[in-house]
Amino acid sequence: MAIYSSPRLLIVPGLHDSGAAHWQSWLQHQFRDAKRVVQRDFSQPDLARWSARISSTLDAAVGSSPDGEWIAVAHSFGCLALAHHLAEHPDSPIRQALFVAPAEPDKFGLAELLPHHRLHIPSTLIASQNDPWMSAASALRWASRWGASFTNLGAVGHINTESGFGPFPLAKRWVDSARAKAARERRPQHTSFQEWSFAV
Template sequence: MSIFSPHDAREPVVLTVPGLGGSGPSHWQTLWEVSRPDTRRVELGMWNTPHRNAWVTKLDQAIRAVQGPVVLAAHSLGCLAVAWWAELAGQIYGTPVAGALLVAPADVDSGNHAALSAFAPSPSKPLPFPSILVASSDDPWAHIDHSRNLAANWGSVFVDAGPQGHLNADSDLGWWAEGQRMLDRVLDAASDRQGRPRPVERHALLAVNASDAAQRHYLGQE
């Protein structure tokens, strides 16, 4: 789907889920919201003093309001809100949330950031939808091994983005074309022409972990 085309109501709606402090005007989430007709933000509130149950409730309300398939594009603490929603919502596999792109999940377990403690411990159950988890090798908010463990616990495809900080506005990602390509892979796996959840093409998603060449192919770089 072209980003300049009207959103087809049969296709999933993309809900962005920001983290601590929200996402400013140069954050990739904000840029996606203004450029993609299928994308809108979940207004979680209390951006600087997050409360787990309040965020999960706001996320649940936003998901239910779509009344159709949803794909989540979460960043940092937003990824933990998604995981806690999945833990508490009890949805069947693939509906209403049909997939997720989870970017730079914050480490709420280390105790290094007091503002994140309300979300500890990290949920450890597999997510009830296909997902890709992207992490940076020099993220100040989470060691990459912690992110890799989250991906394993959640059943997410893991992508090492290399040294790009917290994969936020400070990382100078701009519109973040690589992230868009990963989001498109989630959308492809999540829906068919009628907007119904598809069977998960795990063989296609998991190919990203095989090698650097596989990752470049997966991201459409070769």
Template sequence: MTQPTVLIVPGRGNSEPDHWQSIIENCLPDTRRVQQDDWNTPSLETWSRNIDRAVRALDHRPLVVAHSFGCLAAVHAQNVLGTPFGATLLVTPADPERFALPLWMFAAPLAQPGLLIASDNDPWLSFEKAAALAANWGVRCVNLGPVGHLNVASGHGPWPLGKAIIESMRSELGNLPDNEPGHAEASPNHIGHQPTPVRQIWHSH
């Protein structure tokens, strides 16, 4: 089976070398980063188009690992541009309203499975809003507790649990019978060493 590419989608400012996204990019094989023209001025349309181009340049659907504003751009790419993701890990999304983006733009369910990682003390998005976004997108929301925005400022940095989740999600995606556009669906197994099946992790309903 083909091992899917892990496509890193950072948030505003890009992810510095000590950020967990950069650490994972450097330690996991076939991991790439979506590049943006202006990391300090997020644009939903521009960032989404760059994600779409990066995904369509691949031979197989990737596992998209997005953080902060990158989550909003990744969701927009999948739902509006029809970008063929395999699955999406959405880590501490940014609040759309903080970027003057109406919430109705993020109300549609994702076409492919995903998992949202949230925090109960994230300064960029309350847990209540994170749970509401997850419900809109049809993905499970997992609250890791007081972990801030899951960035270097909050001590992440190395994030072993995140690495284990990414490795497990990629393994599951790669074990699908045909990981070509239009054929990716979640299948049962485990997230890292957790006892919860992937089909339960990836689907909230």
């Protein structure tokens, strides 16, 4: 009997990385097979380079991920890099994505470089009512463009360490649900004896 493992978790941090107290670091420690995208320079928001780094991280991890499937959890500018990667690579092994508190593309002059259409995988966007990096209205517009389900957590800032987010159980629940759903979908459907008898 074949064993079907759940997709691995890919963490995509934003500017200046996510420190030890950040919820992304906490989430990474919840899954021993998780992988983190490490940018060459976390202080320089270069969309193309950050997007390419996602691709190279996935390529490098192929040997340790026999099934080759992933779910990705991104924060802030990392959300923009992930959306760009998914648009540029429709064959990406990422099968579900969680965007948390995206940075406003217009702050970086990048809006036209991002997808303005539905992404090819299921996704969820979590935003805040008073995020200084993106308004709730803009977050809802981008969620609609990408075909992502949308959740507004209220007045919780940028959903980072500074706004009080160390452990983030909601993100873990999303990952657990995404992994379970993917595992169910990959489980082969066995034809019953009765169905086989009618088939012949």
